Amino acid sequence: MAHECDDCGEPFQTLSRLRLHDCSGTQSDPFSSSPNSAESASVDSSPTEQRNPAVTELDDLLDRFSDGEVAALHDAVVEFESALSAAVDGDSGGDAFRDVFWQYYERVSNGLDEAARANGWPFLEDVLDAHDPTIGDDVPLVTPAIANAVGRCLIRTRITDGVEAVPVRALEYLDAVAVNAPDTDDVAREEVHAYGWGIGHPDHSVADRLHDRASKDIFSVNPTLEHAFYADQYAAVDLLEQLVRDESITGTLPRVTRDDMPHRRYLLDCVYGLKTDDYWPGMPRYYDWHDELAYTFELDETVEQRIRELVDETGFDTDLSDEWTFRDLGI
Structure with missing residues (x-):
């Protein structure tokens, strides 16, 4: 079953590709950072939290991990999954999913690597x-x-x-x-x-x-x-x-x-x-x-x-x- 972007009309064979594609004026790798990734990674410039309140809890858990609470990272991974799932359910066009994914992908990856090296x-x-x-x-x-x-x-x-x-x-x-x-x-x-x-x-x-x-x-x-x-x-x-x-x-x-x-x-x-x-x-x-x-x-x-x-x-x-x-x- 093909899935079509509501904004640009481009068809995709999977929801994952639809969710992460960049439907700006230029074509790009749908799984690479968009040209505006720096802005979307900023809490101040992204409307993500308004669309998906779950990221507030994710921020708190990642901050607690940074402060030395290792167990909080396990919960952060679970919350990241939940936030992505909520974004999928609430935004078929993919904007909310991209915002959450690219904002936390590096941070969660870095946290897991840091925890593995330390523990x-x-x-x-x-x-x-x-x-x-x-x-x-x-x-x-x-x-x-x-x-x-x-x-x-x-x-x-x-x-x-x-x-x-x-x-x-x-x-x-x-x-x-x-x-x-x-x-x-x-x-x-x-x-x-x-x-x-x-x-x-x-x-x-x-x-x-x-x-x-x-x-x-x-x-x-x-x-x-x-x-x-x-x-x-x-x-x-x-x-x-x-x-x-x-x-x-x-x-x-x-x-x-x-x-x-x-x-x-x-x-x-x-x-x-x-x-x-x-x-x-x-x-x-x-x-x-x-x-x-x-x-x-x-x-x-x-x-x-x-x-x-x-x-x-x-x-x-x-x-x-x-x-x-x-x-x-x-x-």
């Missing part, structure tokens, strides 16, 4: 259990904020303590979000890209799960594989080779002026930034993991050669120059 993974695991994406017909509306904090925890743990220290529950959660969130739930699905940092885990095969999902979930698998290269480039190139050589992955991307692009060719886009230090994956939102952790990356020459040989072997270099670079593989 350990069990704190975050309790939140996952209370907002399980596998229960019910729809994933919880607060899923993006929770997945954001889980992704930060995963990356930080992998870099500082090694893959064995990554909680299996974190990987299972992000995988469950990827499987259960609708294709058009862009915000939640983008926050699972950090799942790639679990590649090589002894008790949860990220490589197998990504391979299983590749035929139906290519747009999530590709950026997740990009993250995997920063976690373990040798395991990641093994998986890239498996995927690109797997002829059962038969999907294509439509292109206006050229032949459709095979999904297996699209997967090579994941190596776009590996040979430069001015590009890093952008997820999780609001978190510059490479800066915080002083992370550096250098692509091994043998890995680079394997990628070049893979491109040549599969014939995906036919539209590239003789001097092609990894950036030429980007889409």
Whole structure:
């Protein structure tokens, strides 16, 4: 069933996309911050509280958490879900939902990350259990904020303590979000890209799960594989080779002026930034993991050669120059 915006008339296949789209004069990613996001994040300039009084309680709970009351954050996540649900019920056009979501998304994500760092993974695991994406017909509306904090925890743990220290529950959660969130739930699905940092885990095969999902979930698998290269480039190139050589992955991307692009060719886009230090994956939102952790990356020459040989072997270099670079593989 299509859902139509009352203001601009644009149709959407899911309510989540309708709720978060920006129907100003210009088209933009419906799940990215609108051009006026700074204003909508301001309590003074947003009419959110007039339309949705629940945010008053949410503000109070987040303030109490900032003052040291850790337990208040659990209630804040519940209140965030309630405020979003109330906004959905009270405003089919999506304005109230966008106001609440973008005003508190970063703040709740930051709070969950802060609490996890101060109190350990069990704190975050309790939140996952209370907002399980596998229960019910729809994933919880607060899923993006929770997945954001889980992704930060995963990356930080992998870099500082090694893959064995990554909680299996974190990987299972992000995988469950990827499987259960609708294709058009862009915000939640983008926050699972950090799942790639679990590649090589002894008790949860990220490589197998990504391979299983590749035929139906290519747009999530590709950026997740990009993250995997920063976690373990040798395991990641093994998986890239498996995927690109797997002829059962038969999907294509439509292109206006050229032949459709095979999904297996699209997967090579994941190596776009590996040979430069001015590009890093952008997820999780609001978190510059490479800066915080002083992370550096250098692509091994043998890995680079394997990628070049893979491109040549599969014939995906036919539209590239003789001097092609990894950036030429980007889409």
